[in-house]
Amino acid sequence: MTQPALDLVIAALETIREKTDRAPRASTTVLARLQGARAAAARPLALRTAHATPKAFGAVESAVPSGDPGSRNKAELLAVVRDRVRACTKCAHLACSRTQTVFGVGNPDADLMFVGEAPGVDEDQQGEPFVGRAGQLLTRILKAMNFAREDVYIANILKCRPDTSPGTFGNRPPTPTEMQTCRPYLVEQIEIIQPTVLVALGAVAVEGLLGMRATMRELRGRWHTCNGIPLMITYHPAYLLRNQAPSEKRKVWEDMLQVLERLERPISDRQRNYFL
Ligand code: SF4
Numbered sequence: 346m347t348q349p350a351l352d353l354v355i356a357a358l359e360t361i362r363e364k365t366d367r368a369p370r371a372s373t374t375v376l377a378r379l380q381g382a383r384a385a386a387a388r389p390l391a392l393r394t395a396h397a398t399p400k401a402f403g404a405v406e407s408a409v410p411s412g413d414p415g416s417r418n419k420a421e422l423l424a425v426v427r428d429r430v431r432a433c434t435k436c437a438h439l440a441c442s443r444t445q446t447v448f449g450v451g452n453p454d455a456d457l458m459f460v461g462e463a464p465g466v467d468e469d470q471q472g473e474p475f476v477g478r479a480g481q482l483l484t485r486i487l488k489a490m491n492f493a494r495e496d497v498y499i500a501n502i503l504k505c506r507p508d509t510s511p512g513t514f515g516n517r518p519p520t521p522t523e524m525q526t527c528r529p530y531l532v533e534q535i536e537i538i539q540p541t542v543l544v545a546l547g548a549v550a551v552e553g554l555l556g557m558r559a560t561m562r563e564l565r566g567r568w569h570t571c572n573g574i575p576l577m578i579t580y581h582p583a584y585l586l587r588n589q590a591p592s593e594k595r596k597v598w599e600d601m602l603q604v605l606e607r608l609e610r611p612i613s614d615r616q617r618n619y620f621l
Pocket of ligand 1: 430433434435436437439440446503504505523526527
């Protein structure tokens with residue numbers, strides 16, 4: 346496909362995505378082909394020729410990330426979305442106030458994907474989600490589940506830190522409009538990664554993912570579905586920092602035990618009895 350034709354297809358898909366609640370659906374294979382065609386069209390002629398020349402193959406191959414082909418494709422697809430997010434100014438006020446966008450981090454081929462609400466001040470400065478105190482607690486929860494942080498994928502509904510008035514401290518939750526505007530990027534991340542299980546951390550993440558508003562007491566601990574993927578809802582780690590009662594930690598842990606069961610991961614007696 347030529348570059349102008351490809352640009353037309355991508356522009357049409359982006360228009361559909363922005364005008365409807367549901368993102369246009371395409372399989373990962375089709376997306377990979379589209380992105381591959383765009384990359385090939387954009388590649389300088391010399392490089393394209395080198396690809397076709399056996400002697401020069403090694404030089405071109407070394408520029409391609411290693412790893413299994415499936416996750417390499419996913420990493421490349423995510424990189425394309427990351428570039429679009431980096432340049433995004435759809436929320437002009439956030440584009441002005443952010444230090445940088447915070448796209449997401451982790452294994453592009455993860456079975457387990459966590460979704461939070463929006464970057465806070467630490468995330469805005471470091472460009473990575475969940476790096477503050479709440480993020481450190483999430484890393485500890487993952488460790489208790491026998492996951493390293495690099496095993497899973499972590500992202501937020503919003504890719505820019507919600508702005509706050511000058512002189513004020515802390516973070517503010519994203520508005521429904523901000524979430525609606527940014528959500529398509531998250532949907533793309535989910536469709537590329539195709540995790541076996543999604544976990545929504547907190548009521549704002551639930552509202553962004555499912556458009557549902559309810560108390561966490563009503564929402565958490567039960568399975569929902571998002572884009573055809575099982576979704577577990579649990580408290581945001583920041584809630585556990587505010588409320589350190591063992592009973593609340595146990596609730597989150599019970600939700601994570603359900604996640605482990607859904608992933609068919611082994612669960613030890615010690616894990617079953619955590620916080621009891
Ligand atoms: S929050 Fe999302 S949609 Fe809004 S400017 Fe940032 S990246 Fe773009």
